[in-house]
Amino acid sequence: MTRLQPIYDIAPLCAEHGLTEVILCPGSRCAPLTVAFARHPAITTRTISDERSAAFIAIGIAQQKQQPTVLVCTSGSAAYNFAPAVAEAFYQEVPLLILTADRPKEWIDQWDGQTIQQNGLFGSHVKKSFTLPEDYDHPDSVWFIQRVVNEAIHLSRSFPQGPVHINVPLREPLYPTKGEQINYSTPHIITEKETIPSLSPTEKEEILTSLKKYTKVLVVAGHQEYNDGLHKVADRFSKKFHAPIIGDVISNFHGLENTIRYSELIVGKANASVLSSLQPELLITFGKSVISKSLKLYLRKHKAVEHWHIQPASRVPDPFQSVSRIIRTTPKQFFEELVIDKLESDFPSQKKENYYSLWQAEEHRVQRVHENYFKQVDFHELSVIQQLIHALPMRCNLHVSNSMAVRYANLIGLTAQQKGVHVFANRGTSGIDGCTSTAVGNALVSDIPTILITGDMAFFYDRNAFWHNYPIPNLHVVIVNNHGGIIFGMIDGPSHIAEAEEYFITQQQLTAKNLSEEFGFEFTLLDSGKKTKNALKDFFEFGSKTKILELHSDKKSAQEAYTQFNSQIKKGYDA
Ligand SMILES: Cc1ncc(C[n+]2csc(CCOP(=O)(O)OP(=O)(O)O)c2C)c(N)n1
8 A cells, every 4th residue: 555545546446437538737735646547458548739629629528438538637726727627518518527736735826837726627517526635544544535535426427417625735745666567446336226217197187188278389409419219209208299499509409300400590580470479488498508690689588488498307497587497307218208198189279280281381491491592502701601511420429519500500400310420619618718628529430520610810710629639530510711710700799889890700810731731731722613522532531640620711701601601591481
C-alpha cells in the first residue's frame, strides 16, 4: 500500500461502474490520477492538452458511449477551462465525471503557482461538487473517498444526467518513484438501479378523461437523442389520438413519416386565420429546447388550455409559458400506457382527425414550396447545405454547429428515410466554442461516419479540437466560410444597425487550407456551383484522412437566398 492508494483506487472504481473512457489533460498536480487511469488495463485514456477542447471532446464521447466520460486536469486555470463544456453538459444533460487536482487547502491563496479557489468552481452548472480529503491516514477517509466517487457516478447518470465535480487536493510527492508498480485494491461498489416512475391508476384516468375532452391535441418533441423505441410508441399515440407531433431537427424525430418538421416556417409565415386554426387545446411536450423561435413565440401567444410536460424527475423549464401539469414518467412509458388502453369508441374522433389533417396540410404546403425552391440549384449556402443533407450516408452522426448551420439544417429537414442519421448540436448553451470538439469526441469512439456542418467563426474558435495525436478519418467537416457571423445579418435587430458589420457580423480572414495542411487533412475548396456535385461525391468517400470541404460563400448571396426562401414560403400563404 502506498500513501496514494486511495487515489489510485478511483480508477478501478470507475472501471467497475463502466466508466472506461478517460481524458487526461497534462499537468503535475494530477499525476497520481493520471498514472492510475493510464495504467489501468480496462480503461482507455486519451491525452488532450487544451482543457476547453478536452471537455467538449468528453461530451462527444459520452454521447456515443452512453456512459459518463471521466475528465482529469491539473490545478489552477486548467480546471477553469473545463467550464464552457461543463455548462453545456449541464444543460444538454450529458454525464461527465470531472476530477480536478488541487493543492492541499493550506496552500490556497498563498501565491503558490497554479492555485485558485477550486471548491465549487463550476457553481450551479454541476449536479454536485465534492472535495476529497488530502490525508488518508484515518480509515474513514478511505471509506469517504470510495463513497463519494460512487455517489458522484450515480448522480451523473441519474435523470437528468449531467456533470459532477470532484475536487482532489493532493500532497507531494505526486509521482511514483522510478520503476514503482501500482496495485489496485478491490473497489467498494455501491449499486443503484434507476426505476422509471409510472402513472398511477388515478393519474391515468385523469389523463384519459382530458384526452377525450380535447379535440386539438398537439405534441412537441424537444431536443433529445435518437430513440427508436420512443418513436414507435409516439407514432402509435399520434395515430390513435390524432395528435400531430412537431419535431425540429434536434428532436431526432425525423424518422417518423408524419412528423411536422417545418413548424418554424408554418407558424412563422402563416396568416392569422391559419394560426388560429392550428392553436392546440392540449399541448404535450417532452425533451429539452426547440430551435424555432417562431414556434416559441406562437405557443406563448396561442396558449393551449392545458399544457402537460412529461419528465421523469427534476425541475421543469417552461419555454412556452404555459405548463399546467407535470407528468412524472418517461415519454416512452407515457405513450405506451396510453396506446395500450382500449378506449376508442366514444371519441369525438372526426374533429380530432380534422386537426391532425390541418397540420399535415400545412406541412405539405411548405414541402411543395420547398421542393420548388430547391429545383433551381443556385450556388449559395442554403442550396449547398440542402444538397449535402440529402446526400448524407444512411447511417451517420450529423453534428450541426450553432449559428446558421443548425438553422439551415432545421429549415431543410431530414426525411423519414434518413432515420439512420442521428443529429447532435450543442443546444445546451448554444455556444460556438465547442461544436467541433464535440464532433471530434463523437468521431473518436463511433464506428460510423461523423459529419460536421459549421460556420467559419465556430470552426476557427475551436481549432484546438484537432490539437492531439488521435486520427479521426471518420470525421468529415463542411465549413461554410462567409468570413464572419452571417447570422447577425439574417436576424432582425443587428442587421439594421450601423454597427452590424464591424461589431456583430465581424470579419475573419482565415480559410481552412493552412489548418488542413498542419493537421494532415484532405482539403477541398468549393467555390462554384459546377463543382458541387463532384465535391460532395468525393466528400462522402471515407478513407484514411479527415476531410475538410470549405464552401467559399459570399455573404450577400447567402443573405439574399435566405430572404428569398423565406419570402417564397410567406407568399404561399398570401396567395
Ligand atoms: C462562445 C460564444 N461566443 C459568442 C456567441 C455569439 N454568436 C452566436 S453566432 C455567432 C457567429 C457565428 O459565426 P459562424 O460560426 O461563422 O456562423 P454563421 O453565423 O456565419 O452561420 C456568434 C459570435 C456564441 N454563441 N458563443
